[in-house]
Amino acid sequence: MEFNVSFSVYEITVPVMVHGLNVMGDYLDHARALEQTKRIEPGRILGERLAPDMLTFGEQLSVSCNKVEAHMAKLMRRGAPAPQNTPMTYSALKRRLLETRGFLENVQPDEIAGAQSHTYELTPPIVRGWFGGDDYIRHLVLPDFFFHISIAHAILRHLGAPLGKRDYLGNLTQQSGGDYS
Numbered sequence: 001m002e003f004n005v006s007f008s009v010y011e012i013t014v015p016v017m018v019h020g021l022n023v024m025g026d027y028l029d030h031a032r033a034l035e036q037t038k039r040i041e042p043g044r045i046l047g048e049r050l051a052p053d054m055l056t057f058g059e060q061l062s063v064s065c066n067k068v069e070a071h072m073a074k075l076m077r078r079g080a081p082a083p084q085n086t087p088m089t090y091s092a093l094k095r096r097l098l099e100t101r102g103f104l105e106n107v108q109p110d111e112i113a114g115a116q117s118h119t120y121e122l123t124p125p126i127v128r129g130w131f132g133g134d135d136y137i138r139h140l141v142l143p144d145f146f147f148h149i150s151i152a153h154a155i156l157r158h159l160g161a162p163l164g165k166r167d168y169l170g171n172l173t174q175q176s177g178g179d180y181s
Contacts, residue, residue: 009075009116009137010109016142017068020149021101023170024061027152027163028090028097031057034161046088048155055148057155061093062086064148065100071141072107075115075133 031045046058055063066083073080086096116133122140131140153168 008109009112009114009133010107013072013075013112013137013141014104014107014109017072017145018101018104019170020145021065021068021097021104023149023168024064024152025094025097026167026170027057027149027156028061028094030156030161030163030167032090034156034159038160043089045156045159046090046093048159050151050155050158054151056088057152058086058088058093060148060152060155062088062096064145065096067144067148068100069103071144072104072112074120075112075137075141076107077115077118 032042034040035042035045047056049056062084065086070080070083084096086092116137118133120131120133120136122129122131122136126144127140149168153163157163
């Protein structure tokens, strides 16, 4: 049996990223709760990392917001906004996540319609070259976004936060396929 499923660029990016930003907001709450439960100095978890050459927990969230805006600007064929240097505090990171979510919620489907058919130039540090829109979205935009969520999740798990797959998946509703429990 074969299915012909078609999604617009908007459908596979904007709602997915809004959902992921909500998950990252939940991770901030989990980090704060872990600090209180384990009597860790407030804000210390924001500076934790999995390996010396990786971004900290707080940076994972901040960089993700910068990348969301840059990737979406590229898909909309606009200049990328300057990356923001978010202070590493819970309140500043929460505001940054909300600001980025607001940015995404203002993206209109027609602004990125057909983005899969365009060609995009990518520059280091990750990769250099020209990529078709379909490849850019499937092999860089979405995996890059989920990488930062996964690493933030892993940092919290490593520190003892009681997180699981359910937390990573976030709040699934009837609209997104049913109650997941």
